[in-house]
Amino acid sequence: MIKAEIQQEYYQALINKNPAYEGIFYVGVKTTGVFCRPTCPARKPKFENCEFFETAQQALLASFRPCQRCRPLSHPNHVSELVRRLVEAVEENPSRRWKDKDFQELSVDASTARRQFKKRFGMTFVGYARARRMGLAMKQIRKGDAVIEAQLEAGYESSSGFRDAFSRIMGAAPTLLGEKSILKASWIDTKLGPMIAIADEAALYLLEFVDRRGLEREVECLRQKTKSAIIPGITPPIHSIEKELHAYFEGQLKEFKTSLFFWSSxxxxxxxxxxxxxxxxxxxxxxxxxxxxxxxxxxxxxxxxxxxxxxxxxxxxxxxxxxxxxxxxxxxxxxxxxxxxxxxxxxx
Ligand SMILES: [Zn+2]
Structure with missing residues (x-):
């Protein structure tokens, strides 16, 4: 997380459209859901509606989509047509998983796409698409359980937002509450980036960096092995690991005491x-x-x-x-x- 005084500095740079801050930070605008580069020509948001990020990937993981005006994923003064097309293709269907044959349909060479993305943004196109997809799913987690609890009461059938994004990664939602066991997932911000914690009332089942390669597969595996549904929420083991992680990063903890459930071989x-x-x-x-x-x-x-x-x-x-x-x-x-x-x- 970015310190308060640095956020103020970034906000000033944003108001002044200071080009010296290009590539230093990106700003997510909570009211619109888009993220911008510092020099974006659009009307500037209020400070309280800004969320600052040091990389585009972090903004994507926080569920923001790239601004159409300043195109934060293009190098300044050099908008690659290929990159622009790919970013647009992701926005048409952000929860899609990309395969090599999808590139063929767009008449794009997969390795060229990989190289150009890597060069411009320090991540591959597949990494970009994954960050966007995970971000959408994680939005539900970040909002906390209130929204989902309400959806549970109303029945999942009616809640398309939940089904579209969250359930593609966390698995099918329970059809009836209490039908299967339920695990809860929560978002934890750390010095090394956001993490996801999954636990029941007694133990932790998973703790991973949100952008970890293969996370979706891992969650699917957990879901199948434990025959559980996963919904956003907080349980005592999640509280416990959040506190312990904080102490660990502050250099005050060597050994974790949160109970773990081993669901492995x-x-x-x-x-x-x-x-x-x-x-x-x-x-x-x-x-x-x-x-x-x-x-x-x-x-x-x-x-x-x-x-x-x-x-x-x-x-x-x-x-x-x-x-x-x-x-x-x-x-x-x-x-x-x-x-x-x-x-x-x-x-x-
Ligand atoms: Zn913008």
Missing amino acids: PFQKRVWEELQKIPFGETRSYAQLATTIGKPSAFRAVANANGANPFAIIIPCHRVINTNGDLGGYGGGIARKKWLINHEKKGV
Whole structure:
């Protein structure tokens, strides 16, 4: 989250249409649902209706759509026709999942699209479309449970907004309340970007960065394994992890106490339990981890289980690195892994 005084600075830059702030921030306008670059020619919103973001992706994840006038996703003075067409195609159907053959229909070469997007915005087109899709779904979560509770009472059939966006990611809504078990999903803002927490009344089932690749698949897997419906809301474990995460990022917490529910295979559970034994501030290699588990040859399986960890930060899969000292992979992105390792090295 951006500090209050910086928000004031950004707001001044917005009022002055200061071009020096191009690429430094984007502004989401709550009354219209669009996000703009600082120099947008449109009438400027009131401060209280502004939400500031440092990247376009964050604005998308917060469910804002790009402004038609200032086109925040185009490089200033250089609007690529291809990029413009793709952004428009996403806006026609923001909850769609893009595949290579969809590009063919638009007569666009998938690799050209990927390259141009990456160059201009630091994310691929698929990443862009995903951020927009997730943003729409997450809007329901951010609004909290009031809206959804009301929809539950009214019956889901009538609520198309919920079905269109949220349910594509969180799964089909329960047809009758109490028919299946219900998990609640909540949005948590952190220093490293927004996270989603899913829990029932007793334990946490998932904690992930909202832009994590594969999150939709992971949520689907959770839903099927637990035979649950997922709706926005807050439960005691979500309260607990929110507080603990805050303390962790402030450097005041080394070990998480929020109860976790393991909905995985016994082997995965075994790997995750071992991960939890890696002390705060230290790292291990995948090979060391495999040896500790007594399966030194099952190196790949251990790495996979590590990658399938549904409890980002809590189960410290970020503490596992390559034998040669390279960071290795991370579902939430290498920059976050690096940040977490450095943060923990500073100690508490
Ligand atoms: Zn604009």
